[in-house]
Amino acid sequence: MSTRVALEVFRYRPEESEEPTFQTYEVDCPDDWVLLDALNHIKNEIDGTLSFRWSCRMGVCGSCGMNVNGDPVLTCATYCKDFADGPVRIEPLAHFPVIRDLVVDSTDFMDKIESVKPWIIREDEKPLEEGEYLQSPGELLDFKQYTLCINCMLCYAACPIYSRHNVFAGPAALAIGQRYNLDSRDEGEEDRRDVIFGPEGVWECTFVGDCTRVCPKHVDPAGAIQQAKARHLAWWAKKVLMPWGTK
Numbered sequence: 001m002s003t004r005v006a007l008e009v010f011r012y013r014p015e016e017s018e019e020p021t022f023q024t025y026e027v028d029c030p031d032d033w034v035l036l037d038a039l040n041h042i043k044n045e046i047d048g049t050l051s052f053r054w055s056c057r058m059g060v061c062g063s064c065g066m067n068v069n070g071d072p073v074l075t076c077a078t079y080c081k082d083f084a085d086g087p088v089r090i091e092p093l094a095h096f097p098v099i100r101d102l103v104v105d106s107t108d109f110m111d112k113i114e115s116v117k118p119w120i121i122r123e124d125e126k127p128l129e130e131g132e133y134l135q136s137p138g139e140l141l142d143f144k145q146y147t148l149c150i151n152c153m154l155c156y157a158a159c160p161i162y163s164r165h166n167v168f169a170g171p172a173a174l175a176i177g178q179r180y181n182l183d184s185r186d187e188g189e190e191d192r193r194d195v196i197f198g199p200e201g202v203w204e205c206t207f208v209g210d211c212t213r214v215c216p217k218h219v220d221p222a223g224a225i226q227q228a229k230a231r232h233l234a235w236w237a238k239k240v241l242m243p244w245g246t247k
């Protein structure tokens, strides 16, 4: 079985025109095709000038995110047959500068991820011969969900705060910062505090929850941000009431 699907694809080739356009391609999509298969069919058989990113085709690399009929999705995890009833409009991920066609500039996203120092920070490293830093299954569960982020940027394309105010650190960066702050092996919370709890950090989030709705890995960045707020308030109250306790 196959379905004929009309794909209205965003085109932007700055060397030809400053204004983006849409180009429609009619594709016969077998039932097991995802939108990424249809785009690859267009690229290979119909129009080799179309540009888009992808790598794994299995929901792991996070590079095939696009806005489909207005919603950010992984195109390798979205079936063509679900659009049998009408045209499907494929656009670059919202809120990022477009480089060409469906390819966006991810520099701002990468800078924001780096700003939360997404690595284990130790005040003192123990010598290698003393072995690994052990962690109980319960301690792992505290943050495991937030390790599932694949940096696909869908949450930024869905976030109404980032859309209006792109200095906001954003859902993925804040969830990843929380992931490290909750890790029992980490001692770097103070090093992340300025970014995560600064003016562009968690307090900007109004808990709309669209980031969590579109997350293909069920990371729940909105939940991570609210959890971080509560953690910071507890730290702040302790600092005010028992200043010696935060030393």
Ligand code: FES
Residues within 6 Å of the ligand: 054, 055, 056, 057, 058, 059, 060, 061, 062, 063, 064, 065, 074, 075, 076, 077
């Ligand atoms: Fe890797 Fe879609 S191609 S997540």
